[in-house]
Amino acid sequence: MDTDFGLKGKTTFGGTSNKTAEGSIKVMDSxxxxxxxxxxxxxxxxxxxxxxxxxxxxxxxxxxxxxxxPANLITKESLKDFLKE
Incomplete structure:
Protein backbone atom coordinates (compact mmCIF):
# COMPACT_ATOMS: atom_id res chain seq x y z
CA MET A 1 0.00 0.00 0.00
CA ASP A 2 1.30 3.44 -0.92
CA THR A 3 1.42 5.44 2.33
CA ASP A 4 2.93 8.70 1.14
CA PHE A 5 -0.29 9.85 -0.61
CA GLY A 6 1.84 11.47 -3.31
CA LEU A 7 3.19 13.97 -0.76
CA LYS A 8 6.69 12.61 -0.23
CA GLY A 9 9.13 15.49 -0.39
CA LYS A 10 6.31 18.05 -0.51
CA THR A 11 5.31 18.38 3.13
CA THR A 12 6.87 19.88 6.23
CA PHE A 13 6.71 18.25 9.65
CA GLY A 14 8.16 19.43 12.92
CA GLY A 15 7.64 19.19 16.61
CA THR A 16 8.56 20.77 19.89
CA SER A 17 7.32 18.47 22.64
CA ASN A 18 9.55 15.63 23.71
CA LYS A 19 7.12 12.94 22.48
CA THR A 20 6.65 14.68 19.13
CA ALA A 21 10.39 15.16 18.77
CA GLU A 22 11.02 11.48 19.48
CA GLY A 23 8.50 10.50 16.81
CA SER A 24 9.82 12.94 14.25
CA ILE A 25 13.39 11.81 14.96
CA LYS A 26 12.41 8.21 14.27
CA VAL A 27 10.69 9.00 10.99
CA MET A 28 13.48 11.39 9.94
CA ASP A 29 15.99 8.60 10.58
CA SER A 30 13.90 6.03 8.70
CA PRO A 70 18.10 25.61 25.63
CA ALA A 71 16.44 23.27 23.18
CA ASN A 72 18.32 21.11 20.71
CA LEU A 73 17.73 21.81 17.03
CA ILE A 74 17.99 18.49 15.24
CA THR A 75 18.57 18.55 11.50
CA LYS A 76 19.19 15.77 9.03
CA GLU A 77 22.88 16.62 9.26
CA SER A 78 23.00 16.44 13.09
CA LEU A 79 20.57 13.54 13.51
CA LYS A 80 23.19 10.78 13.76
CA ASP A 81 25.19 12.73 16.37
CA PHE A 82 22.03 13.38 18.40
CA LEU A 83 21.09 9.68 18.35
CA LYS A 84 24.53 8.81 19.80
CA GLU A 85 23.87 10.91 22.94
Whole structure:
Protein backbone atom coordinates (compact mmCIF):
# COMPACT_ATOMS: atom_id res chain seq x y z
CA MET A 1 0.00 0.00 0.00
CA ASP A 2 1.30 3.44 -0.92
CA THR A 3 1.42 5.44 2.33
CA ASP A 4 2.93 8.70 1.14
CA PHE A 5 -0.29 9.85 -0.61
CA GLY A 6 1.84 11.47 -3.31
CA LEU A 7 3.19 13.97 -0.76
CA LYS A 8 6.69 12.61 -0.23
CA GLY A 9 9.13 15.49 -0.39
CA LYS A 10 6.31 18.05 -0.51
CA THR A 11 5.31 18.38 3.13
CA THR A 12 6.87 19.88 6.23
CA PHE A 13 6.71 18.25 9.65
CA GLY A 14 8.16 19.43 12.92
CA GLY A 15 7.64 19.19 16.61
CA THR A 16 8.56 20.77 19.89
CA SER A 17 7.32 18.47 22.64
CA ASN A 18 9.55 15.63 23.71
CA LYS A 19 7.12 12.94 22.48
CA THR A 20 6.65 14.68 19.13
CA ALA A 21 10.39 15.16 18.77
CA GLU A 22 11.02 11.48 19.48
CA GLY A 23 8.50 10.50 16.81
CA SER A 24 9.82 12.94 14.25
CA ILE A 25 13.39 11.81 14.96
CA LYS A 26 12.41 8.21 14.27
CA VAL A 27 10.69 9.00 10.99
CA MET A 28 13.48 11.39 9.94
CA ASP A 29 15.99 8.60 10.58
CA SER A 30 13.90 6.03 8.70
CA UNK A 31 13.47 8.34 5.70
CA UNK A 32 9.67 8.22 5.94
CA UNK A 33 9.54 12.01 6.00
CA UNK A 34 11.81 14.60 4.53
CA UNK A 35 11.82 16.94 7.53
CA UNK A 36 14.29 19.78 7.62
CA UNK A 37 14.51 19.78 11.42
CA UNK A 38 12.81 19.22 14.75
CA UNK A 39 13.37 20.53 18.25
CA UNK A 40 14.09 18.36 21.29
CA UNK A 41 13.57 19.79 24.73
CA UNK A 42 15.69 18.77 27.71
CA UNK A 43 13.28 17.60 30.43
CA UNK A 44 16.02 16.36 32.78
CA UNK A 45 17.76 19.75 32.67
CA UNK A 46 14.42 21.54 33.14
CA UNK A 47 13.75 19.56 36.30
CA UNK A 48 17.29 19.94 37.59
CA UNK A 49 17.26 23.72 37.19
CA UNK A 50 13.78 23.96 38.76
CA UNK A 51 14.92 22.05 41.87
CA UNK A 52 18.11 24.10 42.01
CA UNK A 53 16.07 27.34 41.93
CA UNK A 54 13.69 25.98 44.61
CA UNK A 55 16.58 25.12 46.93
CA UNK A 56 18.13 28.55 46.45
CA UNK A 57 14.77 30.17 47.22
CA UNK A 58 14.36 28.08 50.38
CA UNK A 59 17.85 29.15 51.44
CA UNK A 60 16.94 32.82 50.99
CA UNK A 61 19.00 33.33 47.86
CA UNK A 62 17.73 35.43 44.97
CA UNK A 63 16.91 33.55 41.79
CA UNK A 64 16.18 34.83 38.32
CA UNK A 65 12.47 34.97 37.45
CA UNK A 66 13.37 33.37 34.11
CA UNK A 67 15.47 30.25 33.69
CA UNK A 68 16.37 29.52 30.09
CA UNK A 69 16.73 25.89 29.15
CA PRO A 70 18.10 25.61 25.63
CA ALA A 71 16.44 23.27 23.18
CA ASN A 72 18.32 21.11 20.71
CA LEU A 73 17.73 21.81 17.03
CA ILE A 74 17.99 18.49 15.24
CA THR A 75 18.57 18.55 11.50
CA LYS A 76 19.19 15.77 9.03
CA GLU A 77 22.88 16.62 9.26
CA SER A 78 23.00 16.44 13.09
CA LEU A 79 20.57 13.54 13.51
CA LYS A 80 23.19 10.78 13.76
CA ASP A 81 25.19 12.73 16.37
CA PHE A 82 22.03 13.38 18.40
CA LEU A 83 21.09 9.68 18.35
CA LYS A 84 24.53 8.81 19.80
CA GLU A 85 23.87 10.91 22.94
Missing amino acids: GQINAASTVAQQPYLMGYLAVEAAVKTINGETVSPVVDV
